[in-house]
Amino acid sequence: MSVPVEFYMVLSGLVFIIGLVGVLVRKNLIIILLSIELMLNATNINFVAFSSHFGNLAGQVFVFFALTVAAAEVAVGLAIIIALYRHHASINVDDFRLLKW
C-alpha cells in the first residue's frame, strides 16, 4: 500500500471535526443531521483504512453496521423533523425549548 495510514487518519479527523463544528454551529435541523452523516463517514473512512492496513476484514464489516445505524438515524430523524415542522412550522433549533430546563 503506497499511501501511509496516517494520511487517512488525518483526513478522517478533519472530516469528523467539520461535522462536529456543523452540529455545534448551525441552527437548521436538516444541516445538523447532514453533519452527523459527515461524522459517520469520517469513522467509516478510518475503518476501511485500518481494515486495508491490517488485512482484517472486520473493519469493513463494521462499516456495514455504521451504515445501518446511519440509515435508521436518518429515517427517524427526518420523521421527527417533519413532526416538529407540522407542529411548530419551523426547523430552527432555537425555537424548540420543550426539553430545556
Add this chain to the structure above:
Amino acid sequence: MGTFVFLYFAAVIVMAASLVVVLRNPIYSALSLLVMFFHVAGLYVTLHAEFLAAIQIIVYAGAILVLYLFVVMLLNVKRDERYNRQGTVALFLGVVLLTEAVLLAVSRGFTVATPDPGPEGAARAVGNTESIGEVLYSTYLFPFEIASLILLVAMIGAVILSKKGIMG
C-alpha cells in the same frame, strides 16, 4: 501516483464537507454531501474495498440523500437562519482541544503499528465481496441480525412519528 490520487480525493472530501456546513441553502448542502459520498466511494476503491464503494453509492447517495432532498423540498424552508453565537466558548474549547491533540501526537509519536502480512493475501485471493460475505455471515452473524432489528424499529418509529396528530 497512489499518493496523488489520495490527495485529490482527500482535498475534494474536505472541501465538500466544509461546503455542507458553510452553505446557506440546505439543498446545496445536500448536493455537496453527494459529491463527498462519491469521493469517499472512490477512496474505498483505492483501498480495495470495492463492495463497500458500491454500497456507499447505492445506500448513501441513492437512498439516504434522496430522503434528505425529499424532506428539504417538502418542508420548503426559505427563512435565513445561520450560526449560533458562541464564539468565545468555541474559541476556548478549540484551543484547549487542539493543544491536547498536538501534545498527544508529539509525545506518543504519530505512527501506527506495522501489520503482519499473513491474512491479507488470503483475503485478496478470494475477492472482496466473497470474503466480506463469509466474515459477515459467520463471525458477525448475531450483530447482523441485530442490525436488521434496528432497521425494523427505525421503520416503525418513522411511520408512527410522521403520522398526523402525534404531537398533541
